[in-house]
Amino acid sequence: MNRWTCPGVGPETQKKTSPVAVTRSCSFPLASSSLIHTRRRIGPQPKETNYPALNASPVVPPEFPAWGATMDMWGTKMLASVHTLAGMAAVGLDLPPASFQDLLHEGPHLLAPTGSDFSKYGALGSVLAGYHYDLNFLTIHGKSRFPGLFVWLKNGTRMAVKVPTGHLIVQAGKQLEHLTAGHVQAGFHEVVVSDATVRAKGGQALWGLFQPCLPCWLTGLCVPQIV
Numbered sequence: 001m002n003r004w005t006c007p008g009v010g011p012e013t014q015k016k017t018s019p020v021a022v023t024r025s026c027s028f029p030l031a032s033s034s035l036i037h038t039r040r041r042i043g044p045q046p047k048e049t050n051y052p053a054l055n056a057s058p059v060v061p062p063e064f065p066a067w068g069a070t071m072d073m074w075g076t077k078m079l080a081s082v083h084t085l086a087g088m089a090a091v092g093l094d095l096p097p098a099s100f101q102d103l104l105h106e107g108p109h110l111l112a113p114t115g116s117d118f119s120k121y122g123a124l125g126s127v128l129a130g131y132h133y134d135l136n137f138l139t140i141h142g143k144s145r146f147p148g149l150f151v152w153l154k155n156g157t158r159m160a161v162k163v164p165t166g167h168l169i170v171q172a173g174k175q176l177e178h179l180t181a182g183h184v185q186a187g188f189h190e191v192v193v194s195d196a197t198v199r200a201k202g203g204q205a206l207w208g209l210f211q212p213c214l215p216c217w218l219t220g221l222c223v224p225q226i227v
């Protein structure tokens, strides 16, 4: 496989795409992660489940007394936003409004902010998250502290994401693609230290909290039966 092609961004997509768009490299995942994740489940959990690992108790750092309350407050609002969006998506697809919302009930939803240590991974071109799509239903992000998230459009074009202040971005995951028989496709994306990232952080070797959220899995809204 040519390292400059993007497996999964096609092949149907690649056939429709100009050589320029297809040959823009995707960044492959690194052997070791340059992202730090913390995850907290959000919303009601099932009393009985065949998948207990999906509903594991969160790790709470004792150094942050307000950790749980803050994460729950934030996560509940994100979950509510996506719940509304799931209803809108169903209406847009000519389905009963609660079609997706009912499936999301008691799902293993995760609030999962990510960050990266710029003293180690701050150089131009550093791959913080290799290109991929999300396996969940929908992923919602707030505005990140630093630029660096790139997405692929349906025609194969790669573009930088710029989230206006006060806005959210929502990405389709593989579960939504399955549920709509491919009508809505999971979006490929990656996180790379770009010129804009370098300019934003200046000469500081700080922690790039790509949260409220560059990368992904912010709120991984999942349909429990499919995960």
Ligand SMILES: [Fe+2]
Pocket: 132, 133, 134, 189, 215, 216, 217
């Ligand atoms: Fe992702």
